[in-house]
Amino acid sequence: MRYLVVIEKTKTGYSAYVPDLPGCITVGETREETENNIQEAILLHLEGMKEDGESIPPALSEGMNLIIPETA
Numbered sequence: 001m002r003y004l005v006v007i008e009k010t011k012t013g014y015s016a017y018v019p020d021l022p023g024c025i026t027v028g029e030t031r032e033e034t035e036n037n038i039q040e041a042i043l044l045h046l047e048g049m050k051e052d053g054e055s056i057p058p059a060l061s062e063g064m065n066l067i068i069p070e071t072a
């Protein structure tokens with residue numbers, strides 16, 4: 001399964017969340033730590049959903065980077 005993960009730089013490190021899994025968020029001091037944390041958070045989130053009898057939502061979100069030209 002492949003979910004979009006959004007990672008944002010913060011004043012104290014990084015934060016990450018998964019748009020298709022509401023409430024699945026984490027933080028870390030480094031990007032590497034945050035990436036490891038969000039992977040663990042996703043696994044725990046999905047495990048909890050299964051234990052609660054909830055259906056696993058499909059991965060619907062997509063991401064892209066746009067280059068916006070500077071305007072004069």
